[in-house]
Amino acid sequence: MNVVEDVERWRAWEREHIIGKYEKGHRAGLPEDKEPVFIGTFERVDPFGIIVHETELPPLTAREAKRIRRETRRNSKWLEMLGKWETYKNSKKLVDRTYKGIPRNIRGRAWSVLLNVQEIKSKNPGKYKLMKEKGKRSSEHIHQIDRDVSWTLQDHVFFRRRYGAKQRELLYILLAYAEYNPIVGYRRNLSHAAALFLLYLPEEDAFWALVQLLASERHSLQEFHSPNGGTVQGLQDHQEHVVPTSQPKTMWHLVSLWSLRLFPRGPASRGAGGAGGLEPLVGLVTG
Numbered sequence: 591m592n593v594v595e596d597v598e599r600w601r602a603w604e605r606e607h608i609i610g611k612y613e614k615g616h617r618a619g620l621p622e623d624k625e626p627v628f629i630g631t632f633e634r635v636d637p638f639g640i641i642v643h644e645t646e647l648p649p650l651t652a653r654e655a656k657r658i659r660r661e662t663r664r665n666s667k668w669l670e671m672l673g674k675w676e677t678y679k680n681s682k683k684l685v686d687r688t689y690k691g692i693p694r695n696i697r698g699r700a701w702s703v704l705l706n707v708q709e710i711k712s713k714n715p716g717k718y719k720l721m722k723e724k725g726k727r728s729s730e731h732i733h734q735i736d737r738d739v740s741w742t743l744q745d746h747v748f749f750r751r752r753y754g755a756k757q758r759e760l761l762y763i764l765l766a767y768a769e770y771n772p773i774v775g776y777r778r779n780l781s782h783a784a785a786l787f788l789l790y791l792p793e794e795d796a797f798w799a800l801v802q803l804l805a806s807e808r809h810s811l812q813e814f815h816s817p818n819g820g821t822v823q824g825l826q827d828h829q830e831h832v833v834p835t836s837q838p839k840t841m842w843h844l845v846s847l848w849s850l851r852l853f854p855r856g857p858a859s860r861g862a863g864g865a866g867g868l869e870p871l872v873g874l875v876t877g
Contacts, residue, residue: 764781
């Protein structure tokens with residue numbers, strides 16, 4: 591047996607070992623007589639799903655109450671737009687309301703419509719399952735993906751458990767995407783984008799949302815994540831020269847996102863240094 595065969599055999603074993611842990615679930619790696627550690631009740635989870643370590647959440651402030659009322663009003667407006675999509679889909683009102691923020695409780699539905707998820711999924715029946723299985727069998731990125739999954743949104747209740755259901759779905763999506771789009775393959779910042787979609791969408795829908803975000807003409811972020819990064823300068827020029835005059839409030843949010851990238855402070859940004867962070871979703875917001 592030569593060295594190449596030894597390496598291939600070891601890689602195959604490593605893939606099988608990693609996949610086995612995710613398929614076993616959150617008990618993977620625990621002794622048989624030890625139970626997993628639970629995080630406690632949802633009283634210790636904030637409205638964004640981030641686990642807090644205080645005994646109780648702080649009382650509702652006047653500012654928070656105002657935010658809830660504002661989000662309730664936006665929710666009604668978004669439901670109206672989604673119900674009359676053909677009327678609103680190319681309107682300035684849709685763009686303006688997207689800049690202001692999509693209410694959390696309808697974010698999955700809105701993202702699905704904005705990214706044409708159901709349309710592309712119906713055109714590719716069985717494609718996601720095929721790419722997922724291919725990635726599980728032969729992905730060259732599985733070791734890096736496994737490492738990145740372990741710290742992606744690690745303080746969020748959905749992703750808290752190592753090898754839990756959402757971590758497994760995230761692994762599968764990233765494996766499938768690397769096979770579906772070998773030009774991009776896998777880049778570390780994709781794990782956060784896919785995880786954010788998983789907060790609001792089912793597994794396969796989250797995969798197609800990621801596909802659309804990177805590849806569709808409307809958002810055009812594939813080259814941002816490709817090895818040559820051909821559109822990065824164009825995106826920077828657009829941010830510096832167009833956005834400040836056309837959407838000054840949006841410019842403030844973009845600066846905030848870049849500050850978060852360079853100087854991560856919150857739990858959702860932990861481990862998001864380097865090329866990672868929340869920037870991949872800027873294209874969705876400004877589309």
